[in-house]
Amino acid sequence: MDSLTSAFSPEGPLATAIPGFHVRSQQVEMAARIAAAIREQKVFIAEAGTGTGKTFAYLVPALASGGKVIISTGTKTLQDQLFNKDLPLVRHALKAPVQVALLKGRANYVCHYYLRRAVEEGRFHSREEVSHLAKIQRFFKITRTGDKGECGDVPESSPVWHAVTSTRDNCLGQECPDHKDCFVMAARREAMEADLVVVNHHLFFADVMLREESMAELLPACNTVIFDEAHQLPEVATLFFGDNVSTSQVIDLVRDTQVEGLASARDCLDLQNCLPGLEKAAKDLRLAVGIDSGRFSAQQLEEKPGFKAALEQVRQSLEGVAAILKTQAQRSEGLEKCWQRAIELAQRFTAWGEGGGDGVVRWGEAFTHALQLNATPLSVADIFQKQMGGHPRAWIFTSATLAVQGRFDHYQAELGLWQAETGFWESPFDYGRQAILYVPQAMPEPNSYGYTDAVVEAALPVLAACGGGAFFLCTSLRAMRRTHELLQQFVEDHARQSGERLPLFLQGESGKNELLERFRAAGNGILVGSQSFWEGVDVRGEALSLVVIDKLPFAPPDDPVLSARIEEMNRAGRNAFVEYQLPRAVINVKQGAGRLIRTEADRGVLMICDPRLITKPYGKRVWRSLPPMKRTRELAVVLDFFRSPSPCTN
Known part of the structure; x- marks a missing residue:
């Protein structure tokens, strides 16, 4: 001590x-x-x-x-x-x-084998991707670690990274010719x-x-x-701790097998001929779920017309490709790895289709171009x-x-x-002097039509008073988009009336770090975000003096895993809402609230628009878990706070 x-x-x-x-x-x-x-x-x-x-x-x-x-x-x-x-x-x-x-993880390091293969194949055609590959080649020659995080001039989202790094699935391990030099x-x-x-x-x-x-x-x-x-x-x-398998893994296998086959088994026409069928089966399985992205229980998936048949087709196609790969596996390390991957993927699709056993919930998540099937422990x-x-x-x-x-x-x-x-x-900050928790009056119920419009309307006078420097943290992407749309109008009106431009940023319009840098540099920006910006974000000083949370962030009850957990807890005579849903919402609110005050000199307003904070008995558990800010329901108190000089500078 x-x-x-x-x-x-x-x-x-x-x-x-x-x-x-x-x-x-x-x-x-x-x-x-x-x-x-x-x-x-x-x-x-x-x-x-x-x-x-x-x-x-x-x-x-x-x-x-x-x-x-x-x-x-x-x-x-x-x-x-x-x-x-x-x-x-x-x-x-x-x-x-x-x-x-x-x-x-291995996907963060440039792979000697796959970089060389990407260069030899010349698979990139857009000018930007060719440029990214050239920059990675230059980085590869001088790097000691191979960590792609150190290659700052190629964005992490570039598809080229996928081609020049390895995964657990496609790493050749000790059979790799570059094993001794592997980053x-x-x-x-x-x-x-x-x-x-x-x-x-x-x-x-x-x-x-x-x-x-x-x-x-x-x-x-x-x-x-x-x-x-x-x-x-x-x-x-x-x-x-669960199991998952996805159609994107199948597509990756198809592409890797095509390349390995052309390099080491060009005379095996059966191999190249069977791959389009496997790729089509994977895409058909995604299409069988419908055009919407989202999460679905196994029951919802299995009730969709054609889903079971599409799942079986993927499994059969994988077994067919595996049978052909078995005959060619000895011709190269890459082909042998593809054979092992095909067998494993077939087994995992089969296992998902046969059920997950007690204490496990099966569900799927549909993305724009892929479907992931999960078996998750409760x-x-x-x-x-x-x-x-x-x-x-x-x-x-x-x-x-x-x-x-x-x-x-x-x-x-x-x-x-x-x-x-x-x-x-507890935080050493003087929240009583530095911050206010504001819950506006006369807000409609959170599930009512036009609720997001009411949130923005309630926030506009506060936003005008603080002159920008605001986060709007939304609990859904739909609310995020609507909030941005309404604020766009406010920003235009404000510029016309005052001549002052308030930069407006939206989650997804560029990378998270880039968006934050632009927000900080603006000094008076407004950033509208969803889950990504509730935590792990540090903006200090006047660049952020207002955080608006639209609703208490309860997970959607139709989420397959949450729904199964609630059902199991209630069946055991426990109160799933009090024991599970509410504590998770409290922790999420604390994360969002934590964006506001980052130093002893910061000051600002946390505006939580959800009336349940006041009207429901559990609302007390939420606000009593927040830092000891001054609390108010009066707009005038908030406006006075922004007009008054900062107590932190006295």
């Missing part, structure tokens, strides 16, 4: 080495609890409000622990920030002789040798479940696992506990949003963490 206290003291190494470092009692307490959990190999859950400095609170004890540490983040963006910014800062300040490594293998070797490894939740769970990649080797040697943004874990774990608690068993180690779960009114029951139930110790630290 003494060494921790000195590390965080006003004269300590952090304050000396890091400009702007402030000593916060919450941060020191949290670091001490984490250090104790690491030392005693305990399970510890910690909520740390915005501004607590939770990253340093876990990095200092992690670097000082003397054992091997895995830190897992919710997103690759945070993973890069942690590894490239926060970790070097703290390591340098503490002069910690700790070897660190960054590890991502993925190099990253794993570095991770094995490092004292501290930074991964992300998707990689952690994919590897834990597959038992064939990096975590299978890393975990046994690891003394501590720290999950940052741990509120995302139940959803990520559910995704990976609870991941037992499976997660099993993964945590075995070698004794510390498990730390931390986020700004894990508790409901200071209690962790919901989170502990989702992951089976009943024996965990818990800690709760």
Whole structure:
């Protein structure tokens, strides 16, 4: 404790080495609890409000622990920030002789084999994609890591990346001619040798479940696992502890088989002739669901005309292609891999069609050009506990949003963490002076016709008062589009009347990071977003002084997984709404609200338009879980707040 206290003291190494470092009692307490959990190999859950400095609170004890540490983040963006910014800062300040490594999933690294193949094939025809390939080639010649995140002049959304990286399905493994030079293998070797490894939740769970990649080797040697943004874990774990198969995997197999066949089995005409039939079967299965995207239960899918026949056709076509590939597999490593993939895909489509067993819900998600079939466990608690068993180690779960009114029951139930110790630290910000929670009066019921129009109408005077710098966080894409349409009119009218232009941004019109950069640079912009912008977004200062939430973010009850969970809980005599739906909505509201105040100098208004916050008994559980902002239902109070000088500058 003494060494921790000195590390965080006003004269300590952090304050000396890091400009702007402030000593916060919450941060020191949290670091001490984490250090104790690491030392005693305990399970510890910690909520740390915005501004607590939770990253340093876990990095200092992690670097000082003397054992091997895995830190897992919710997103690759945070993973890069942690590894490239926060970790070097703290390591340098503490002069910690700790070897660190960054590890991502294989699709993040340029593949020697597939890059060479893409160049040889000349498969790209648009000028932009040819340019992207040339830039990747130049990057490939100078990179040490092969991490595509370091190749900034090719957007992550470029289809070229798909062609020059490998997947678990198409990686040739030890049979690859470039195996010794492989960037993925190099990253794993570095991770094995490092004292501290930074991964992300998707990689952690994919590897834990597959038992064939990096975590299978890393975990046994690891003394501590720290999950940052741990509120995302139940959803990520559910995704990976289930099974899924998609038509896009079939299309990828067709394309890879065509290329491998032309390279190594050009004389096998049967192979090239059977592939169009498999591609058509995959596309027909997607079409059998209808034109709309969305989620459907297995029953809804199986009631659609032609769905069962289309599913059977995919399975038969895969078996037919597999039979031909078997005769050619010995001619190249690539063809052998395609044969194995065809067999595995046929088995997975068959398994989905035959049912998932007890405690599993089958469902499908239709995208614009693909259909993914899922078999998802209704609870991941037992499976997660099993993964945590075995070698004794510390498990730390931390986020700004894990508790409901200071209690962790919901989170502990989702992951089976009943024996965990818990800690709760509120934000050090002075919310009473810095922020107002505004719930407008006379709002219609959230499911009524024209509700989105009423939300925007109620928000316009507030928006005019703050002069832009606003987020509109919507609970559906339809509401997002309608909100943007209405605000477009407001922005045009405002420009005519005042001569001031308020830039309007919409989620999806460009990449998330680019959109945020433009919003920050504008200083008075209005950003309309849905799920993507409720969390993991940091905008400081006057660029963001108003956050509008249209509705309490309850998951749609017709979602197949949620519907099955509700049914199972109610059948067991439990109250699914109180135990499951409400806590998840509270955590989501806390995430959205957390966008508003990011520093001691920020000020602003959180406007939640949903009248249920006031009219329903459960509304109290929501607003009592939010930071202690001043609360009002009077528009005049909000307008006065924006007119008055910032108390933070006095």
